[in-house]
Amino acid sequence: MGMTIQLTAPQPIDAFMAANALHPANGNDVRLVARTRAGWVHRTEEQTDKSILSLRLLGGFSVVGNDSRKIECLTRKAKALIGFLATDGAGSWPRDRLATLLWSTKEDKDALANLRQALYALRQSIGPAFDKAFTVGTRLIERRDDVVTCDVQRLMDAAATGDDVEAGSALEAVNRAPFLDGLDGLDPVFDDWLASERGRIMDLQLSLNLAAARTDLRINKPFAALDRAHWMIAQDPFFEPAQRIAMRAHLALHGRQRALEHFDGFAHLLSEELGARPEAETRDLADRILELDTAEDIQAVITG
Numbered sequence: 431m432g433m434t435i436q437l438t439a440p441q442p443i444d445a446f447m448a449a450n451a452l453h454p455a456n457g458n459d460v461r462l463v464a465r466t467r468a469g470w471v472h473r474t475e476e477q478t479d480k481s482i483l484s485l486r487l488l489g490g491f492s493v494v495g496n497d498s499r500k501i502e503c504l505t506r507k508a509k510a511l512i513g514f515l516a517t518d519g520a521g522s523w524p525r526d527r528l529a530t531l532l533w534s535t536k537e538d539k540d541a542l543a544n545l546r547q548a549l550y551a552l553r554q555s556i557g558p559a560f561d562k563a564f565t566v567g568t569r570l571i572e573r574r575d576d577v578v579t580c581d582v583q584r585l586m587d588a589a590a591t592g593d594d595v596e597a598g599s600a601l602e603a604v605n606r607a608p609f610l611d612g613l614d615g616l617d618p619v620f621d622d623w624l625a626s627e628r629g630r631i632m633d634l635q636l637s638l639n640l641a642a643a644r645t646d647l648r649i650n651k652p653f654a655a656l657d658r659a660h661w662m663i664a665q666d667p668f669f670e671p672a673q674r675i676a677m678r679a680h681l682a683l684h685g686r687q688r689a690l691e692h693f694d695g696f697a698h699l700l701s702e703e704l705g706a707r708p709e710a711e712t713r714d715l716a717d718r719i720l721e722l723d724t725a726e727d728i729q730a731v732i733t734g
Contacts, residue, residue, distance in 0.1 A: 482577035483556065483563040485516045489607040493556060501555050506613055507532050507544075508551050510620055513610045515564060515573055516580050517627065522572040534619040582609070582631060589634055636662055636669060643675045648733050652682035667699060670709050677715060682732045689719050 486492040491509055493501040504512070510532060515523075525545060526538070532548070533541035549571075553560050565572040609628045614621060639658045646655035656679035662672035673696050681689040693708070693716040700706045707713070715731070722728050 482574075483516075483559045483579070485512065485578070485580040487513050487517065487610055488581050489611075491610070491612075504555055505548075505551065507616055508548050508555070510610065510613045510616050511545075511548050512552055512556075513613070514620075514623070515571070516578055517582050518623075521575065522570050524570060525568075528571065531620050531623065532617050534617050585631070585634060585638065589638055632665060636665065636672075640671050640675070643672075643679075644734060647675070647678055647682070650682075652679040652732070655679040656683065668704070670712050673708075674712055674715055677712075677719065678732050678734065681719060681728065686719055686722060690716060693719075 484494045486494075491513075493504070493512060511528070514528075514531060525542060529536075529538070529541035529545040533544045536544065549566060563574055563578045565574070609631050610624060614624065639662050643655040643658040643662075646652070646658065655675055659672045659676035659679060662669055663676065666672075673692070677689045677692050680692050693712070696712070697708055700708060708716075718731055722731065
């Protein structure tokens with residue numbers, strides 16, 4: 431039996447989010463479909479045996495040395511610099527690359543002088559741990575990956591190993607705020623790098639949250655699954671796998687009518703904002719929910 435979508439009352443994003451208990455994450459405008467969002471770099475603020483320097487770059491900024499002393503009073507550009515050094519995939523950088531990253535509008539000599547000052551400030555604030563974590567040469571600056579830990583790397587390691595337990599722990603361990611929150615607008619070159627990193631890390635977060643939500647539904651934790659769906663939708667309201675998780679969770683918690691109301695609200699959102707329809711998989715899920723007959727059928731749809 432097919433399902434007809436009624437688009438009688440188009441529902442803009444704000445109304446859709448309000449109806450589904452959603453909220454913009456940390457001030458991000460959820461109208462941006464492009465995922466220039468959050469990032470990850472953390473293991474927790476507790477040190478591992480090998481760790482010399484631990485950074486938290488999601489859900490607030492902190493740097494902790496191996497003496498467990500939290501480093502405070504860094505300037506915004508010093509925070510941006512240490513965040514870049516801790517997470518950029520290159521692992522080593524010419525000085526002029528770092529100078530251009532944060533002082534691209536300055537003359538070369540002035541940019542390099544500013545870089546020297548920022549490195550000096552980091553050394554003064556962090557102490558010997560900085561020199562153990564980074565080798566600062568006359569031309570190159572290099573990171574020692576074996577002594578630097580960060581929340582982003584923990585998340586990436588969990589995704590790479592496919593360890594659901596570790597991934598779940600990583601997701602629960604941090605506040606899901608944007609990567610290097612509050613450091614936008616320092617320099618056009620840095621902003622470009624930051625947007626790219628936030629998008630890359632957000633894709634990873636969405637993927638891990640989606641896997642965790644599916645597991646939640648399979649082990650009869652629909653509240654947890656719905657919470658994850660709400661977070662994913664707040665980051666990207668057009669991420670349809672999250673919308674399908676929400677439909678299944680509503681079916682488990684509130685019954686068929688609420689699941690179909692969620693679908694209808696999302697269909698209105700797509701029509702109003704993009705002039706589009708839900709994906710075939712989302713429409714098929716709505717049809718299946720509409721035709722449910724037995725408790726066994728309901729459970730099969732919930733668990734996917």
